[in-house]
Amino acid sequence: AQSVSQHNHHVILSEAASLELGCNYSYGGTVNLFWYVQYPGQHLQLLLKYFSGDPLVKGIKGFEAEFIKSKFSFNLRKPSVQWSDTAEYFCAVRSGGYNKLIFGAGTRLAVHP
Amino acid sequence: NAGVTQTPKFRILKIGQSMTLQCAQDMNHNYMYWYRQDPGMGLKLIYYSVGAGITDKGEVPNGYNVSRSTTEDFPLRLELAAPSQTSVYFCASTDASGRAKAGELFFGEGSRLTVL
Numbered sequence: 565a566q567s568v569s570q571h572n573h574h575v576i577l578s579e580a581a582s583l584e585l586g587c588n589y590s591y592g593g594t595v596n597l598f599w600y601v602q603y604p605g606q607h608l609q610l611l612l613k614y615f616s617g618d619p620l621v622k623g624i625k626g627f628e629a630e631f632i633k634s635k636f637s638f639n640l641r642k643p644s645v646q647w648s649d650t651a652e653y654f655c656a657v658r659s660g661g662y663n664k665l666i667f668g669a670g671t672r673l674a675v676h677p
Numbered sequence: 678n679a680g681v682t683q684t685p686k687f688r689i690l691k692i693g694q695s696m697t698l699q700c701a702q703d704m705n706h707n708y709m710y711w712y713r714q715d716p717g718m719g720l721k722l723i724y725y726s727v728g729a730g731i732t733d734k735g736e737v738p739n740g741y742n743v744s745r746s747t748t749e750d751f752p753l754r755l756e757l758a759a760p761s762q763t764s765v766y767f768c769a770s771t772d773a774s775g776r777a778k779a780g781e782l783f784f785g786e787g788s789r790l791t792v793l
Contacts, residue, residue, distance in 0.1 A: 573717060596780050608784040654719060658780050662727050663708055663771050667719040
């Protein structure tokens with residue numbers, strides 16, 4: 565069965581610091597990968613996704629992620645975080661048909677002004 | 678559009694009680710899902726549906742039941758509540774057609790359930 569691992573459960577940064585959140589998946593075949601974000605008090609929403617092609621994908625709010633097939637990784641990055649990026653971030657992989665997603669445990673990011 | 682609407686937002690149940698979490702979407706999505714979110718565990722798929730009258734089990738279906746009589750509604754029923762079902766429940770939906778939207782789930786705001 566597919567699985568998703570997120571290495572950091574809690575990350576604390578100061579504004580303007582760079583961010584990288586790790587994500588590894590277990591499946592070796594063709595994968596569709598996603599990052600979702602949950603801001604405090606809000607519902608989960610899609611940040612970005614990878615299906616094929618350019619392994620560097622850009623999402624909303626200046627986030628990007630790089631798919632590295634040899635490392636089974638899909639790390640999320642942002643060059644300079646803002647206080648408003650405080651949220652919980654979930655990596656996910658599409659598993660089988662019907663758009664079912666398997667989620668990682670999530671990473672709580674706190675950005676201090 | 679309201680998107681995905683879940684009710685109630687909060688509920689406390691006693692062990693052995695039953696209840697239904699309601700989920701409705703107004704985007705005419707074929708696919709709907711129920712996930713539960715436990716601290717440090719991410720989201721686990723409970724049940725999903727690919728259309729009215731069609732449902733199937735996800736990773737953690739035990740203790741739950743679903744039905745899908747219409748495209749819009751996908752209620753989740755807990756028959757005999759247990760403390761292990763204390764969690765935050767999320768309903769989601771997506772459009773089945775086209776790669777552009779594939780995997781883009783639209784989530785409700787969640788229902789926080791506590792079983793004491």
